[in-house]
Amino acid sequence: MTLTTAPNLAQPDDFYQSLIDAHAGLDDGQSTLLNARLVLLLSNHIGDLAVLREALAIARAGVDDRSEGGLDP
Amino acid sequence: MATTYRAPSFDYVRPPELDGGARGSPHPVIIVGAGPVGLACAIDLTLQGVDVLVLDDNNTVSTGSRAICYAKRTLEILDRLGCGDPVVDRGIGWRIGKVFHRDRLAYQFDLLPESGHRRPAFVNLQQYHLEEAMLERLLELGRAEVRWRNRVCGISQDADGVTVRVATADGEYDLRAAYVIACDGARSAVRDFLGLEWKGQVFRDRFLIADVHMQGDFPTERWFWFDPPFHRNQSVLLHRQADDVWRIDFQLGWDADPEEEKKPENVIPRIRAMLGDDRPFELQWVSVYTFQCRRLDRFLHGRVIFAGDAAHQVSPFGARGANSGIQDADNLCWKLARVLGGKSPPSLLESYDRERVEAADENILNSTRATDFITPKSAMSRVFRDAVLDLARDHPFARRLVNSGRLSLPTSHRDSALSTPDSATFAGTMVPGAPSADAPVRYGGRPRWWLDLIGGRCELVLFAHDSAQTTVAEVREMSRQHAETARIWVVARTEADADSLGAVANAVVDADGILAQRFDAKPGTLYLLRPDQHVAARWRAWKPAAVEGALRRVYGIEDDTHDGTQSRAA
Ligand SMILES: Cc1cc2nc3c(=O)[nH]c(=O)nc-3n(C[C@H](O)[C@H](O)[C@H](O)COP(=O)(O)OP(=O)(O)OC[C@H]3O[C@@H](n4cnc5c(N)ncnc54)[C@H](O)[C@@H]3O)c2cc1C
Numbered sequence: 001m002t003l004t005t006a007p008n009l010a011q012p013d014d015f016y017q018s019l020i021d022a023h024a025g026l027d028d029g030q031s032t033l034l035n036a037r038l039v040l041l042l043s044n045h046i047g048d049l050a051v052l053r054e055a056l057a058i059a060r061a062g063v064d065d066r067s068e069g070g071l072d073p
Numbered sequence: 074m075a076t077t078y079r080a081p082s083f084d085y086v087r088p089p090e091l092d093g094g095a096r097g098s099p100h101p102v103i104i105v106g107a108g109p110v111g112l113a114c115a116i117d118l119t120l121q122g123v124d125v126l127v128l129d130d131n132n133t134v135s136t137g138s139r140a141i142c143y144a145k146r147t148l149e150i151l152d153r154l155g156c157g158d159p160v161v162d163r164g165i166g167w168r169i170g171k172v173f174h175r176d177r178l179a180y181q182f183d184l185l186p187e188s189g190h191r192r193p194a195f196v197n198l199q200q201y202h203l204e205e206a207m208l209e210r211l212l213e214l215g216r217a218e219v220r221w222r223n224r225v226c227g228i229s230q231d232a233d234g235v236t237v238r239v240a241t242a243d244g245e246y247d248l249r250a251a252y253v254i255a256c257d258g259a260r261s262a263v264r265d266f267l268g269l270e271w272k273g274q275v276f277r278d279r280f281l282i283a284d285v286h287m288q289g290d291f292p293t294e295r296w297f298w299f300d301p302p303f304h305r306n307q308s309v310l311l312h313r314q315a316d317d318v319w320r321i322d323f324q325l326g327w328d329a330d331p332e333e334e335k336k337p338e339n340v341i342p343r344i345r346a347m348l349g350d351d352r353p354f355e356l357q358w359v360s361v362y363t364f365q366c367r368r369l370d371r372f373l374h375g376r377v378i379f380a381g382d383a384a385h386q387v388s389p390f391g392a393r394g395a396n397s398g399i400q401d402a403d404n405l406c407w408k409l410a411r412v413l414g415g416k417s418p419p420s421l422l423e424s425y426d427r428e429r430v431e432a433a434d435e436n437i438l439n440s441t442r443a444t445d446f447i448t449p450k451s452a453m454s455r456v457f458r459d460a461v462l463d464l465a466r467d468h469p470f471a472r473r474l475v476n477s478g479r480l481s482l483p484t485s486h487r488d489s490a491l492s493t494p495d496s497a498t499f500a501g502t503m504v505p506g507a508p509s510a511d512a513p514v515r516y517g518g519r520p521r522w523w524l525d526l527i528g529g530r531c532e533l534v535l536f537a538h539d540s541a542q543t544t545v546a547e548v549r550e551m552s553r554q555h556a557e558t559a560r561i562w563v564v565a566r567t568e569a570d571a572d573s574l575g576a577v578a579n580a581v582v583d584a585d586g587i588l589a590q591r592f593d594a595k596p597g598t599l600y601l602l603r604p605d606q607h608v609a610a611r612w613r614a615w616k617p618a619a620v621e622g623a624l625r626r627v628y629g630i631e632d633d634t635h636d637g638t639q640s641r642a643a
Contacts, residue, residue: 032453036460044470 003054076357077286077316078201080133085222088239090246099234099249100126101413104256105225105263108135109200109395110381111256112207113402115217116154120529121410125217126248128239130224130257134204138284138358141197141312141320142392146483146508148192150403153528153606156210157192160203164196165313169294172475174462176302180472184480189587190511191522194480199284199314200395228253228266228377235376252409253377256398261383267374273367274441276388278448280362281323281334285344287354288317297477299447299462303346308447310477311347318357321347324447331361364388364444366437372401373426380405385433390443390478393436400483401429407529407604411628421629424491432484439479446476483508491603493610493623500593509606510591515568515582523588524606526581531559531609531627532602533620536594537566541573547597547615548577554617558624559601564588603627 009015022038023031043052089095102118104111107129118125143151143160151157171181184194211217226245227238230253237248255263264271296311298304307324314320323343325334333339340359348354368385372378381398405425411417449455464471486492486506493505503510511524533555537544544563552561561578565571571580583589592600592611601610601623610623625631 032456033460033463036453036456037464040457040460040464040471040474041468 001048001051003051003058005058077318078199078357080136080201081205083132083219083221085132085242086220087243088220088223088241088246090248091241091243099251100124101250102126102252102254102409103128103235103237103248103250104254105237106256106258106381106383107131107204107208107219107221108256108258108381108398109140109203109207110383110398110402111254112204112211113150113154113399114254114256114380114406115219116156116207116211116214117402117406118410119211119214119216120154121406123410123413126250127211127217127219128223128225128237129219129221132221134208135200137360138199138282138320140200140203140389140392140395141314142195142396142481143198143203144392144396144481145186145190145192145194146481147396147399148196149508149511149524149606150399151207152191152522152525153403154207154210155214156206159206159209160198161192161196163202163206163315164198165293165315166193166196167293167295167313168193169292171294171296172462172465172477173296173298173301174459174465175300177466179299179462179465179475182472189513189585191524192511195392197312197314197320199316199318202315203395225257225262225266228263230376251376251413254405254409255377255379255383256381257383259382259386261379263377264369264379264383267377269369269374271367271369273365273386273437275363275365276444276448277327278363278444279325279327279329279331279334280364281325281329281340281343282358282360282362283321283323283340283344283356284314284358285319285321285354286317286357287319287352289319289348289352289354291319299458299477301347303349304343308477309347325361329361334361335359364390366441366444368430368433368437371426372429372433373422378405378409378422378425380429384429385437387433387436387440388444389440390447391436391440391481392478393440393481396481397432397436400432401425403605404429408629417628417630424489424629428484428486428489428491431486431488435484436481443476443478486607491609491627491629493601493619493626495611496619497611497613499611501591503591503593503608505608505610507608509600509602509608510588512583512588512591513585514564514588515571515584516579518568521581523581526579527562527602528604528606530604531624532562532600533559534562534564534592534600534602535578535615536564536589536592536596536598537570537574538596541570544574545577548574550617551615551620552577555620555624558628564594601627 101123102125104114104127107127115125115127148157168184172179186193224240226240229236235250235253257263293313298309310322312320366387372384380401387393408421412419449458461471461474465475489506514523563574563578563580564583565580568582571582574580597614599612599615603609609627
């Protein structure tokens with residue numbers, strides 16, 4: 001199995017709104033906790049360590065690129 | 074401080090060497106350090122017929138509160154050494170672990186063992202009781218010499234042996250040995266004398282360790298708190314030991330002042346807050362530790378061999394220090410005895426280095442992960458830690474992520490040079506390199522534990538064929554070919570079968586088929602076990618040449634001869 005990066009969400013706009021709505025009214029600390037809980041729940045759902053590592057690598061690479069681009073790390 | 078324990082004090086005896094009364098021939102083995110690992114080596118080598126001399130700079134057993142949890146595999150090794158019973162009888166068996174987060178129970182686990190094993194997953198016992206039991210066993214065997222208040226103060230080696238310089242109150246003297254096992258602990262002086270690098274990581278955290286004597290109605294469980302109301306932002310561990318002594322570990326953080334924290338006027342309020350009432354208790358011991366994970370690059374340095382904390386050090390989460398050190402001894406001693414007896418080439422000791430370095434890395438990895446969970450190193454790692462603990466209350470998947478120390482399990486040496494790779498398919502986790510599973514069997518008409526019967530030499534274990542005749546014929550032939558190098562066992566299904574096989578081999582009855590199931594055995598399956606009870610090889614059918622090859626591999630003999638002294642080293 002490899003990580004799916006091709007479009008896979010049936011209703012992308014609905015998903016995105018739900019994600020933002022889930023954070024409504026939370027301060028930064030609470031939002032951070034929510035995100036962490038979400039990552040853990042979804043990771044367990046995926047289960048496959050190779051897929052998770054691929055996702056982590058892509059997520060991390062994007063962040064590293066940005067800091068090289070001159071934004072604050 | 075009050076105490077429920079009176080440490081023994083052993084007499085220093087003026088060594089004869091100081092008066093010119095030296096021993097003519099060198100000692101086969103000198104063991105530096107009479108901690109749990111040095112004692113395990115001394116007992117094991119004595120059982121293998123090797124004369125040992127143990128040197129210790131102290132004159133008593135371990136002081137204060139150190140190791141408390143001994144894992145199943147360690148207990149099985151202590152059984153083989155003949156001192157498992159006093160440890161288990163005196164020790165506290167526990168099964169339930171509770172993990173609290175803030176003011177709530179996050180989850181609890183039950184180590185409820187699978188039935189059909191002699192020993193439980195863990196028992197708790199103060200390290201001084203463990204050492205006393207081991208020492209008693211060593212003295213009962215009678216052969217080894219222990220010299221108290223004899224401190225090793227120098228060491229040098231050449232091709233033929235090792236010269237050990239020893240300091241006593243009456244002056245210094247030299248000893249010669251064929252081999253030295255350095256079991257002199259985390260601050261090993263032998264390591265320093267050889268100029269060896271001690272690489273690893275110190276965790277930036279401090280822990281207050283307290284032994285408390287109380288008639289508590291706390292249940293016999295392991296309780297671990299993350300961020301409890303009585304000790305905010307830190308963790309606390311409560312464990313029961315023998316003699317109504319409870320061990321409490323308070324995480325303090327890096328900035329704590331160890332000297333201040335150790336003062337009873339600071340410790341007592343912490344304990345009081347934890348107990349939450351005013352029941353009486355007595356402090357028996359207090360210390361403040363920082364934990365580290367380090368190891369030597371190699372455990373074998375010519376004729377000086379490192380074992381236990383002298384070779385590797387782990388943080389205590391997961392209870393891997395003494396446990397892995399005793400497993401070092403289990404791995405080393407049969408090899409060293411064979412090398413000393415000229416039955417295997419010295420290169421066999423290389424396998425000790427590889428296997429136990431592998432185990433040390435596994436233990437360091439596990440205890441580092443636990444330490445990182447307990448002491449998160451960044452704000453985000455703290456967020457994830459708390460999210461895991463939060464989710465654990467309602468969602469079973471998150472409980473598997475909570476890490477307050479992972480159960481110490483023995484290493485399966487999957488890539489060991491001593492193992493013969495499988496040529497057939499076997500189910501289960503008992504792969505070549507892993508220790509043999511235990512099972513209840515009958516032997517000599519009595520119920521026995523399998524692991525109690527084996528060890529100290531290579532064992533060939535044949536699971537009986539359906540036809541007794543076939544089994545008898547095969548065992549006869551097997552004895553003719555291998556009896557000099559291995560002891561032969563037949564696993565029968567009924568007492569009657571065992572009786573008919575008893576004349577040709579050691580026959581055990583596996584009436585409920587538990588042994589067969591754990592070995593994934595079919596009629597005719599054959600296992601070769603090492604003297605330390607680990608699996609060396611297994612087959613679905615006996616082939617003499619394959620068994621001979623596997624035996625040579627276990628014994629580290631590379632050419633066609635059985636005689637190790639004539640063999641070339643690998
Ligand atoms: C707080 C704490 C909790 C722990 N909990 C656990 C646990 O639950 N389970 C577990 O398995 N482990 C635990 N450990 C680890 C365990 O205590 C050690 O791993 C164990 O003691 C190592 O045994 P050893 O024989 O290698 O060394 P040691 O026990 O340190 O023994 C070394 C011996 O060598 C002697 N010596 C030192 N230098 C010289 C010299 N120059 N000449 C002669 N003799 C010398 C010393 O006097 C001592 O007797 C814990 C440790 C700590 C600190």
